[in-house]
Amino acid sequence: MGRNVRKRRSPLAVRAIAASAALAIGGGGLVWANFYASAHEENSSPNTTKAATAQVATISCPDVGQKLTNVPNKARGEVDGELATLDQQITAAYQRLATTRDAQTRDASFVQNAILGPLKNNRSVIIDRIKLEISRVGGNAPSSLDGLSSCTGTPASQTNAGWGNNGQNNGGQNNGGTASPAPSPSASASAGGQQGGGQQTGNGGQAGNGPLAADFVDITKVQANVPRKARTRAGGSTGTFTTSCGVNANKKFNTDNVIVAPGVSNGAHHLHDYVGNQSNDAFANNDTFAAAKTTCANQGDKSTYYWPVVRIQNGTQDFDQNNDGGGKEGNVGQIQQVKQAQIKFVGSAKSQVVAMPKFLRIITGDAKTTTNGLANANAHWSCTGFENKVQLTQQYPICPRGSTVVRTFAFQSCWDGVNIDSANHRTHVAFADAQGNCGNGFKAIPQLTMRLVYGFRAPTLQNGQIKNAYAVDGFPEQLHKAATDHDDFINVFDDNLMNKMVNCINKGQRCK
Template sequence: MGRNIRKRRSPLAVRAIAASAALAIGGGGLVWANFYASAHEENSSPNTTKAASAQVATISCPDVGQKLTNVPNRARGEVDGELATLDAQITAAYQRLATTRDAQARDASFVQNSILGPLKNNRSVIIDRIKLEISRAGGSTPSSLDGLSSCTATPATQTNAGQNNGGQNNGGAASQAPSPSASASAGGQQGGGQQTGNGGQAGNGPLASDFVDITKVRANVPRKAQTRAGGSTGTFTTSCGVNANKKFNTDNVIVAPGVTNGAHHLHDYVGNQSNDAFATNDTFAAAKTTCANQGDKSTYYWPVVRIQNGTQDFDQNNDGGGKEGNVGQIQQVKQAQIKFVGSAKSKVVAMPKFLRIITGDAKTTTNGLANANAHWSCTGFENKVQLTQQYPICPRGSTVVRTFAFQSCWDGVNIDSANHRTHVAFADAQGNCANGFKAIPQLTMRLVYGFRAPTLQNGQIKNAYAVDGFPEQLHKAATDHDDFINVFDENLMNKMVNCINKGQRCK
C-alpha cells in the first residue's frame, strides 16, 4: 500500500517554504486584529479567559485540498507536501498578525497592503506547483484551481459562513440555535466593531455563543435506519484504553505524511503506538498497540479538548499548541469506547488493511457544514440531543460526550483518496451504499470526559472548553473530527465480519 513510502518533502524544506512565503495563507480563514490584549491573557478571575478588545475580522481562503478529488498516485506525496505548506503558511501569517498590532493600529491599510496584496501571488505559486506535479504524473487538474488563490477579508459577524443552524449532511444530527441566554452573551460586534463577548484566544474562540445549555435544546436525534432482511445486526468491540501512555503529537500522517506538525493541533492516540508523521504501513504493522486484543494494531486519534482556565500545559510554547492558539489544560477522556457495527441493508465485507478514514471536517469555518460530522452531547442526553455547531453545557451529574460514526461504505478498491474522502462514503438514510460502494463494518467511537461544566457569567464563559484546531478555525464545535487507520490482522478482521453478519456481540 504505497502512498506512505514515496519520497516526501523534508520538514526542513517545508519550514523553509513557509518562512519564505510567510504572508501566504492556505486552506482557510485567518483571524486578524488590532490586538489590545495578549492571546493568552486572563482577567481578574483566574478561571476566565479575557476577551480581546479588538476589531476582529477573518481572511477567508478557499480550501484547495477539497477540490483535488483525482490526483494520480504518483503525485500524491508531492501534492500532500504542497497542501501542508499552505497550512504552514496560515500559521506563519497568523503569528505575524498577532505580533504587528501596533502597525495595524497606525495604518488602516496595513492588512490590505501587507497581507491581502501579496497573498494572491504567493498562493498562486503553490497552486501552480500542485498543477505541475499532477500534470507530470499524467493527471489533469480542475479548472476551478485557477480561482482559488484569492482571499477576502470579512467581518467577524460572518465567521460562521456556511453554518446556518440547519442539519448536517452525511446522516448527522441537526444542531439547535443558541438558547436565549447563550445568544445574549454572544461575541457580536457593537460600535466600531468592538467584540463584546468572550473571545477566548484574543478573538480566536470559543465565544459565549459557542455554548448552549443542553437542557434547553429540543430533542433532535433522528431514528436509525430500520434493519431489513439481509442486513447485519452484530457488533464488535475493541478495548484500546484512554491514552494512559500520554501519546500526543501534532502530526497527521493521513493528510500530511512526512510533515512535522502537519495537523497544527494536538492529537490524543489509542491503539497503534508508532503513529507520527513518518510512519509507514510497515511501521504500523510492526508497532505495539494499547488494544487488549493484540490483533488490533489500528490507530485511532482525535484532537484534544482543553479547558481555558489559565493553566499552561506542556505545549504552551510549542508549534501546534500555544503558538497556534491551542491553549489551556488538556483533558483526557475517562472512557473511550470503540465499536464496529453492521449495515441496515446488507452484510458487510472486510475492510482492506491500512484503509484510512477521516470523519468530520477540521475546516468547517471555511468550508461550511457539508462534511461536518461532530456530535457533542452530555451523559443522559445522548439519545435525545446531539449538537454539531455548539458545545453543550451539561447539568450537574452529567458530563460531556463526543461521539463519531465513521463512513460505512467503501469503493472496493482504494485505501485512501486524494482528498481523503471519496474512497469512502456514508450510507443514505435507509442504510444503502450508493454508486457500487460496499458496506464495511462501521466504526463508532464514544469519548466521555469528566471536567465540570462551564458557566455563563456577565456575558463571558467561565471554564470554557474547546477542541483543538487550526488557528483560523476559531475553535468551533463543528470542526471536531476523528481519524482511523485499519491495522487489524486478517484473522481478527474476518472474526469481526462474521460476528457482525451473524448478529452476534463480540469482543
C-alpha cells in the first residue's frame, strides 16, 4: 500500500514561509558569521583554502526532528513539512549572515538583536504548529519541544566541543574516527577560504562555508585505527548478496529527500546521486517506487540508493551553480562521479537474518553532526590500499599517488519487526552491538554495505593551505564537514529476490 503523501507545498509557498519568518533559524544547525573580517588578507587563486584572520561565531539551534520519536502516522506528513520549514529558515538565515558582515562589524549586538531575538519567536511558531498537528490526531507532543525554540551564539572555540576522538556512534559500528584530535580552537577560528569572486572568508571553501584545511589529513601519517570485526558464532550468517546498480551514468540528481521531507522540493538543501530506482523525488510514494524503472542489473531490485555528491572545489562551477541546493546554498564546485559503487548485503555474527519488509527506509549517518555531535555519524573515509588500516569520520583523507578516495557505509542491521519507518527515521532500526547482538527484541536483517570509489586527483596541503579541496554536499550551515556524510536506502526488492538474498546469507553462500 502506497505511503500517504501530503499536499505538495509549492516553491512559492516555501519561500513565503521563509520570508514571513525572516531571520529565523530552525531544524537544528550551526550558523556561522564573520564578525571581524580582515581588510588586509591577500587573495589567492580560487581553488585555495588558506589561513585568515577573521573571527567567526556560530548560532546553535536544537535539532527538533531528532526529539520527535513518537509521532502518530496521521500527523507525520504535516510534521515533516514543518521540519522542512525549519530547515528552510536555517538556509535563509545563513544567507543573511553571509551578507551582513559589515553590520556585524559595526554593531556588536547585531546578531542578538537582529537574529537571536526574532529567531526564538519564529521557531516557537513552527514548534507550536508541530505540537498542534500531533495533538489534532490524538497524540501527545513531547514536553521538551517547548525548550527547543531558543538558539545561542557560540564562539568558534567551542564548535568542536563534545566531539570524541573516535566518533563512535550509539551502535558501536563507527570506530574509525578522526586521525587526530579535533582541530584546535585557534585553528578553527583562523582557517579561512577563498570565495568564488575572490572575497576572503573565515569559514573556508570556495563558497565561504567550508571545508577548512583542518578538515584534511595525510592518510599516510595516520595510525591504524580499524577494529576487529565481531567474531561469527555458531548460528551466525556468513553469506553475502551483491547487487549491481551502476554509478549514476544516467546523471539522476535532485536536492529532495523523500524519507525526511516527503512532498517538499529541495528538502535536502544539497544534491544527491541516485542509483537503482529512477523515480525517486520528493513526491514519490511506495506505488511510484514499485512501478519505476531501475538501473540495477537484476530487475527484481528496484530499491533506491542515494547519497550526497562529492565536489572538487577547484574554482569551477557545475550545472546547479545558480540553483537551490546548489550554488545558492553553498554547494559549489565540480561534481565527481563515482568510478565504482559496490552494494553488498551481509549477515549477522550471532544469528540468521530475516527478510527486510518491503519499503523499509533507512538513513545511516547524520547530515547535521555539526549541530548534533557524532552520536549518529556513520560514514567512513579512506583511500584504496588503506581501507583495512585507516577509516576516518571527522576528516577527509589526502591519498598518496596511486591511491584514491573511498567512502564506505555500513547500515543499521537490526529491525524492530514492525515499522518500515519511524518519526525521526532512526528508532525503527538499530546497530548490533560489538558482539553482533540485536537488542530490545530487534531482529537481524541483511546489512546493507556500500563502497564508493572515486578517481579525482588528491588535494595538496602546504603551509596551512589546501588546494583543490573536495567535500561532500550538505546543509549550508553544516560547513561541509566529513562527519556530516550520510546515505539513504529504501528497500524495493521483490519478494522472490529478497528471499533469495536471505537464503544465500543464511547458508553462507556468495550470491548476485
